[in-house]
Amino acid sequence: MRKQGRFKISYNWTWTLASAVLALALWQISVTMFQLPPYVLPKPSAVWTALIAGLTASPSSRSSFWFQLADTLEGTLYGFLIAAALGISLAALMSEYRVVRRLLFPYVVWLQSLPKIAIAPLFVIWFGYATLSKVAMATTITLFPVLLNSLEGFAVVERDRLQLMKSLDASRWQTFWMIKLPSAMPFIFAGLNLGIVYALLGTLLAEFLGSQRGIGVVITQLESVSDTAGIFAILVVLAVVSYLLIAFMRALQQHFVFWSGSEQTVDVDVTPPRKRRRGRSGS
Amino acid sequence: MLTAVNERREAKNNSVARDPAVALLRTIDLTKSYITRSGDSLFALKATSLALEDGEFVSVVGPSGCGKSTLMMLIAGIIPRSEGEIIYRGHAVTRAQRGMGVVFQSPVLLPWSTVMENVLLPIRVLGGDRAAATARAEQLLSTVGLQGFEHKYPSELSGGMQQRVSIARSLIHDPGLLLMDEPFGALDALTRERMSLELQNIWLANRKTVFFITHSILEAVFLSDRVLVMSARPGCIIREFRIPFVRPRDFDLSTTKEFGAYVGEIRHLLGAKVDA
Numbered sequence: 001m002r003k004q005g006r007f008k009i010s011y012n013w014t015w016t017l018a019s020a021v022l023a024l025a026l027w028q029i030s031v032t033m034f035q036l037p038p039y040v041l042p043k044p045s046a047v048w049t050a051l052i053a054g055l056t057a058s059p060s061s062r063s064s065f066w067f068q069l070a071d072t073l074e075g076t077l078y079g080f081l082i083a084a085a086l087g088i089s090l091a092a093l094m095s096e097y098r099v100v101r102r103l104l105f106p107y108v109v110w111l112q113s114l115p116k117i118a119i120a121p122l123f124v125i126w127f128g129y130a131t132l133s134k135v136a137m138a139t140t141i142t143l144f145p146v147l148l149n150s151l152e153g154f155a156v157v158e159r160d161r162l163q164l165m166k167s168l169d170a171s172r173w174q175t176f177w178m179i180k181l182p183s184a185m186p187f188i189f190a191g192l193n194l195g196i197v198y199a200l201l202g203t204l205l206a207e208f209l210g211s212q213r214g215i216g217v218v219i220t221q222l223e224s225v226s227d228t229a230g231i232f233a234i235l236v237v238l239a240v241v242s243y244l245l246i247a248f249m250r251a252l253q254q255h256f257v258f259w260s261g262s263e264q265t266v267d268v269d270v271t272p273p274r275k276r277r278r279g280r281s282g283s
Numbered sequence: 284m285l286t287a288v289n290e291r292r293e294a295k296n297n298s299v300a301r302d303p304a305v306a307l308l309r310t311i312d313l314t315k316s317y318i319t320r321s322g323d324s325l326f327a328l329k330a331t332s333l334a335l336e337d338g339e340f341v342s343v344v345g346p347s348g349c350g351k352s353t354l355m356m357l358i359a360g361i362i363p364r365s366e367g368e369i370i371y372r373g374h375a376v377t378r379a380q381r382g383m384g385v386v387f388q389s390p391v392l393l394p395w396s397t398v399m400e401n402v403l404l405p406i407r408v409l410g411g412d413r414a415a416a417t418a419r420a421e422q423l424l425s426t427v428g429l430q431g432f433e434h435k436y437p438s439e440l441s442g443g444m445q446q447r448v449s450i451a452r453s454l455i456h457d458p459g460l461l462l463m464d465e466p467f468g469a470l471d472a473l474t475r476e477r478m479s480l481e482l483q484n485i486w487l488a489n490r491k492t493v494f495f496i497t498h499s500i501l502e503a504v505f506l507s508d509r510v511l512v513m514s515a516r517p518g519c520i521i522r523e524f525r526i527p528f529v530r531p532r533d534f535d536l537s538t539t540k541e542f543g544a545y546v547g548e549i550r551h552l553l554g555a556k557v558d559a
Contacts, residue, residue, distance in 0.1 A: 160391040166361045167462075168408040169379035178407065182395050259394040259436060 042229035051233035062213075065237055071213040073241070075131055075203035079138020080196055086139070087146030087195075088188060095154035095180070096172060108147065116141045117205060124210050134211065138202035145194040153187025154180055186260045189253040196245045200238075306334035306370075307492050308358065308460060313367035315353050327353045329517035330367065335460070335492050342495040342503035343511045343520075346553060350518025351496045355464045358494065359385050371460075381409050384453035384491075386463040390445035392437040398424070398448050399433040405456045416455060423451040426485060443474040450485070461493045467502070476534060479505055483531060500553070504545045505532060512552055522552060 024044050030036075031043050038046060054065035061067060094101040120137055127133040157180050165175040207216020215234060222230040315328040328350040335341055343351045356362045358369060360379030369376050371383075384405070392401045399420060406416040424430060427447035437445055446466060453461060466482075467475045479502055486493055486506075497503050503510045510524040524545060528536060536542050 158391075160387060160389055161393070163356075163361045164385070164387070164391050164404075165408065167359045167379050167383070167385040168405050169360065169381065170408045174408055178404070179393070182393070185395075257395075259438065 039226040046229040047232040050229045072215040075134030078135045080199035083139045083142035091150030134203045134206040137206040138199040141202040142195040142199045146191040149191025153184025157183040307337045308335040309370045311368040326517035342507040345513030349513045349515035384458035386466040388465045390449040
């Protein structure tokens with residue numbers, strides 16, 4: 001059931017395009033009119049040139065965006081996968097065993113309120129300037145949204161479904177695999193959708209602090225030479241990449257949670273509406 | 284394989300028949316109490332003793348909150364009892380029995396599973412021959428009028444159809460005792476009547492023992508061999524009615540004087556209790 005009075009957050013391509021053209025025009029005009037120096041605000045055309053240069057450079061050269069992006073994505077995906085596996089498993093154990101829940105919950109509360117960014121320098125000391133450091137950072141900040149959403153999902157499983165399993169004298173893990181895990185899927189995906197963006201964030205952060213390769217490294221290098229147009233070009237690339245990551249997660253969600261029309265989750269849908277899959281009626 | 288199970292049950296039935304003291308299910312002083320926040324005991328069900336004979340259709344009627352659902356949950360092994368005993372097929376039991384099937388007030392179907400997968404859920408949990416179970420599921424679905432809906436998802440079905448799926452699910456593992464907790468409570472009046480007739484047909488075809496919780500006196504009298512009347516706070520059985528009408532019964536029966544007399548007496552009994 002769609003909530004009444006809630007406006008739909010979605011967009012159509014015509015308006016998106018119109019809006020982009022308008023913004024670019026205003027940008028170009030204001031740079032020319034106010035004669036802003038290029039290190040403050042470059043012209044859109046300069047950004048475009050930098051973007052093309054970065055994208056067309058030989059993929060094996062360090063000036064290629066692809067070359068750097070591959071490294072960043074490696075950290076992001078490993079971090080995400082580890083955090084997802086760890087987050088869902090820990091949430092499962094915490095929801096199934098009271099001892100585990102009681103032992104771990106203080107840490108969850110503590111670490112969740114700690115600004116994880118502050119741990120980053122420690123990871124550089126422990127894991128050095130390589131991929132491991134990025135993966136550690138991405139995992140750390142991705143873990144909590146996944147863990148907390150999964151916990152919530154396991155906690156709110158409909159009592160009727162549990163009673164049904166009880167009436168069949170089902171074992172703890174039968175109930176978990178057949179009822180609790182699928183019931184929690186909308187929540188788990190809410191966590192994973194946040195998580196994929198967090199993983200990218202964590203990786204970039206590790207790259208800012210010290211790394212040999214990656215998009216974050218390129219940004220710091222461009223910053224040191226005040227190449228603002230280059231930074232803008234990188235931002236465009238990052239926007240596209242994170243959009244694609246989110247869209248991929250959405251597609252996965254549509255596939256696995258096609259049945260959930262009414263379950264309340266906590267994230268906001270910013271991807272374009274997509275054809276609903278089988279079995280999702282509006283009732 | 285199912286025939287073998289049936290034969291074994293039949294053999295058991297005969298022994299039950301020979302010894303009238305052994306019912307299919309008996310409860311002895313079954314009690315469920317809760318400790319309230321202020322430390323008092325609150326009785327949801329107090330010292331309830333009853334017996335279900337094999338093949339019997341027994342209904343329980345009572346006002347809301349009288350503990351009739353609690354009674355069913357206790358028998359089903361879904362919630363733990365506080366005191367008393369449950370004896371099923373001559374053995375004291377403390378947890379859910381695979382010989383029982385449960386139908387809840389809401390259908391409790393899994394929205395991510397098809398109708399067929401939902402009906403087969405008990406087999407997945409309890410184990411058993413999947414191919415034979417699938418054939419049996421198809422047969423049960425056609426009995427409840429849902430042939431051709433095997434691969435639909437629950438969200439594509441109406442409330443009445445969903446409840447029929449849940450009845451098919453409750454019968455898939457061939458339970459000897461069917462526990463139903465206001466199974467038609469969420470349905471509209473017309474669907475409800477039709478479901479009552481269908482339940483009668485299913486019961487006539489299988490002769491399972493049915494323990495049927497309802498707040499509809501009419502439904503109880505129409506369907507049952509015996510109607511147990513419960514009072515509220517503390518919940519306990521205050522009277523029992525034997526309903527003698529021959530089967531199959533139809534709704535013309537409900538307009539007869541004799542039928543009306545049972546309904547009237549039970550209503551009066553409940554009304555008096557509510558006023559007290």
